[in-house]
Amino acid sequence: MKNYTTLADIDNLETIIREARGLKFENPDTKAGEGKTLGMLFFNPSLRTRLSTEKAAKLLGMHVMVMNADKDGWALEFEDGAVMNSDKAEHIKEAAAVLSQYCDIIAVRAFPGLKDKEKDESELVLNSFKKYASVPVVNLESATGHPLQALADAITIQEHNTAEKPKIVLSWAPHPKALPQSVANSFVEMVHRLDVDFVITNPEGYDLNPAVRKDIKVEHDQEKAFKDADFVYVKNWSSYEDYGQVLNVEKNWIVNQEKLKHTNNAKVMHCLPVRRNVVIADDVLDSENSIVIQQANNRTFAAQAVLKRLLESLDA
């Protein structure tokens, strides 16, 4: 593994899940990262990703340096050939090259603007770091993907699955703000690689990027989609077709116990933070059906497995 910017960087999902669970249950304070430094750069806020990745690195013996990109340092210019005479003090070419001098691995969080689909899909920030850094780059959630979350999701599904071929539903949920499609995208990419029944359910107008969905069925009737589900993965995203917009939706798509009745006593997942009684009801989050905390816990081991792989590639 040379970088971890997309789920496609994992060649064998089963193997890395096994490695992550090994790190979870055996003594995790290994020496794999001793004397090595992880630099974490945040263009957006973060709680779980920040803390779980920092913890993962420290459990591997790494030094960790955290930067709030625009607040602690300088605004960055990403355009090639720009005449930098206004507010951007540093070009990504220098920033990425310099960080590569101080860090053995660079991790970056950069959300989409949700205004310009093409620009967001170009993954300017993440790909610029990949292009100009001379060390491995990790995606801490970018414009279109959140592969560390997806790996934690895969670990969590494996840990809680009791069916031979479970049914997994990805269910859109309401939210007052326009949110990225990144978590949903990476979840879909991940589930493509599992031997499961998979359905996506969302209101019309909210179908995910067809290039990500591929042959996965979208069921616009939530109740029908939930039938016999073993896992319900709840997440809001803004419209892809009407890019970045929050559309008017007639029915309430919240996930509550009433709706879980149609499922096979499904385990309910969410990447967090979750708005209670808007996205998921208290009666689900406070029940045995919810595995959101266990899922958050697996963020540490997903990050640890990825960092360990990247550290091994440094020595290779």
Place this chain on the structure above:
Amino acid sequence: MKNYTTLADIDNLETIIREARGLKFENPDTKAGEGKTLGMLFFNPSLRTRLSTEKAAKLLGMHVMVMNADKDGWALEFEDGAVMNSDKAEHIKEAAAVLSQYCDIIAVRAFPGLKDKEKDESELVLNSFKKYASVPVVNLESATGHPLQALADAITIQEHNTAEKPKIVLSWAPHPKALPQSVANSFVEMVHRLDVDFVITNPEGYDLNPAVRKDIKVEHDQEKAFKDADFVYVKNWSSYEDYGQVLNVEKNWIVNQEKLKHTNNAKVMHCLPVRRNVVIADDVLDSENSIVIQQANNRTFAAQAVLKRLLESLDA
């Protein structure tokens, strides 16, 4: 010790003072915290508490992760059953449970609003963490108490005391802003457990919460209170009766050398930061009477003793 949210969590003050002083004078770089993580969450600014607690944890071999709660992460909802459709992105139930996955001990600073006495006394933030976290919680100064400061104060008094039964005066001092009663409250709770003469002196209208003061005498005449004092602990607080208000006070309550003449060459303490020539005069802070720096130094060892106790409870 299961948590350290109030001084009452210490069963034997003498014993923990002895432990703290042991950590101060023997090699403090112990291994008690190896592989363990302290998460520090700040809802308000901090210098001494932040650095001394971080240092204490690192001296114990712990990893430390620091978060400025609202700036780095998400605004939290504390109300049970809330429909989270406005500005709060995450509920304390998830935040505390998730932090408990990443951290072995959680430390929280959350000041009072000083608008609503009942709300402040409910200690919503601290008690919510205590309720929903599955790991020990440390109070880094809450709405009504600052027990890490009080423990450092106790160590400092023991180190500088030469009298058999010293006289300690807690003296209110002027300040341009409305400040919490938390430092004064915890100091009073701590002194209750010492074998000393104790007087509180403050202007009328500034009497501390009777439930905290209990039988401690309040002397409204500062000069009388100072008579033969061995220690003068200076601190401003806003009114408890006229809750959170800064009242008009006729006489100047600043502590200066003129006033110390009435004392037994008293040692002067303050939790810092201190506004010079408003709260305490230069002629005291720059004199041998001041032990505010030694007091600040003891913050490290107070925190270290508390963290060590909590680490031991993890293993138990």
Place this chain on the structure above:
Amino acid sequence: MKNYTTLADIDNLETIIREARGLKFENPDTKAGEGKTLGMLFFNPSLRTRLSTEKAAKLLGMHVMVMNADKDGWALEFEDGAVMNSDKAEHIKEAAAVLSQYCDIIAVRAFPGLKDKEKDESELVLNSFKKYASVPVVNLESATGHPLQALADAITIQEHNTAEKPKIVLSWAPHPKALPQSVANSFVEMVHRLDVDFVITNPEGYDLNPAVRKDIKVEHDQEKAFKDADFVYVKNWSSYEDYGQVLNVEKNWIVNQEKLKHTNNAKVMHCLPVRRNVVIADDVLDSENSIVIQQANNRTFAAQAVLKRLLESLDA
């Protein structure tokens, strides 16, 4: 070495360059700083200085605590005898003394205001820390100097020099904002101690402080200055004579390949961040002439050598 606030704190430049290069090429994970704490205090933003110094300290085994001075903590009062009844919550006397309890070395960044020459030249912040701290103080760029940068520059020049007595040109460059003279000042002070040909070139009105320049020639014709140069060090600074002002300059002083033709295929240096196509053109920064990334890398080893010296002075 008792402090590192100015280049004059280095008694033998050659020796410390050798030490820094030793740390660069031998295993740098030494134990010199074990159990010791570096406190870094930023009154201004920082990327390279922050990360390289943090990394240097960690490579020496030190604990590192980072504070954004005004954002995380309290506004500081520097005036002696001030009656602190407005917005400053803590006096530098207490702040420096308390930090000295928690940190074995204190590092401070504090830029000039560029409004009042005398005030900036008094180096109030840095000198106050030096005065009131009881531990060594490191300058992370102050009002008038950036000695860690200058040491990294010296290492870089030595690494890339092939001439017996190289010609070094310090060239002013345009910039949309008023910048400090600190980097240029410390560079000049450093070059004074090398056996080289040295020319400063800048537009009229931009001559550096004569007390720093001493006998160094200022050539107002950039092309003439560049003739046969082995190193061109590019940097903007605001006017010293017309203090802190950005003056109208007729000719374009950008450094590009066209101008490098006059040099001896000069190596081009800059402390970064650099505004591309304003200060230095893409055709230089993207060419073999640029050694700005190698120069940034040497920040780590300059900081490491300085910290190691200061750690040794602690034990002495």
